[in-house]
Amino acid sequence: GEATFLALLMGCARSARPDLAKEWIQEMKAQGLTPSIKCYSAALGSARSAQQAAQWLREMRESHTELDTEGYTVLIHGCAERGELQEAEKWMQEALTSKKSDLQCFATMVNAYARATAVEGADRWLSVMEKEHLRPNEVIYGSLISS
Numbered sequence: 001g002e003a004t005f006l007a008l009l010m011g012c013a014r015s016a017r018p019d020l021a022k023e024w025i026q027e028m029k030a031q032g033l034t035p036s037i038k039c040y041s042a043a044l045g046s047a048r049s050a051q052q053a054a055q056w057l058r059e060m061r062e063s064h065t066e067l068d069t070e071g072y073t074v075l076i077h078g079c080a081e082r083g084e085l086q087e088a089e090k091w092m093q094e095a096l097t098s099k100k101s102d103l104q105c106f107a108t109m110v111n112a113y114a115r116a117t118a119v120e121g122a123d124r125w126l127s128v129m130e131k132e133h134l135r136p137n138e139v140i141y142g143s144l145i146s147s
Contacts, residue, residue: 002028006039013045013074018056021046025059035063041071047078050087069100073108080112085121088112092125101132107140114143 005028012021021043028035035043040060047053053075060067067075072095079088092109095101106129113121122144126136 002033002036002039005033005035006042009039009042009046013042016046016048018043018046018048018052035065037065037068037071040065041068041074044071045074045078049082050079050084053078067095067098067100069095069102069105072100073102073104076105076108076112080108080115083116085112085116085118096128096132103129103134103137106132106134107137107143110136110140111143114146119144 005024008024009021012018012024025035025039025043028039037060040056044053044056044060047056057067057075060071072091075091076088076095079085079091088109092101092105095105106125109125110122110129113119113125126140129136
């Protein structure tokens with residue numbers, strides 16, 4: 001069932017294989033299963049470019065599946081990994097607007113800026129996080145210290 005496909009899709013995300021993720025999503029549909037947000041989030045994690053991520057988002061929305069907090073975190077993380085900080089900013093803003101941001105989303109943003117040694121960006125997201133009444137954790141502080 002879905003658990004098996006989710007495990008396969010998570011493997012696609014770990015190995016950055018969007019081609020294989022697409023095949024598994026198609027196979028799910030062929031078997032009459034509707035991919036859940038968790039399946040789409042894993043497929044989204046396989047994207048190696050903003051264009052591939054956009055394709056997954058289109059497919060999700062066409063199937064009436066909306067991003068949740070985990071999906072936004074996966075998307076932001078992928079952008080950060082590829083050094084696409086402006087794209088990550090765009091998705092973080094959407095997560096905030098849709099009330100689907102959490103501590104993990106913020107940690108991902110702060111870490112992205114810290115890794116890029118852009119301390120002002122990390123500091124800005126810490127300020128936004130405080131306005132959202134979230135407190136930094138050891139992961140966030142660790143990101144700042146290591147930058």
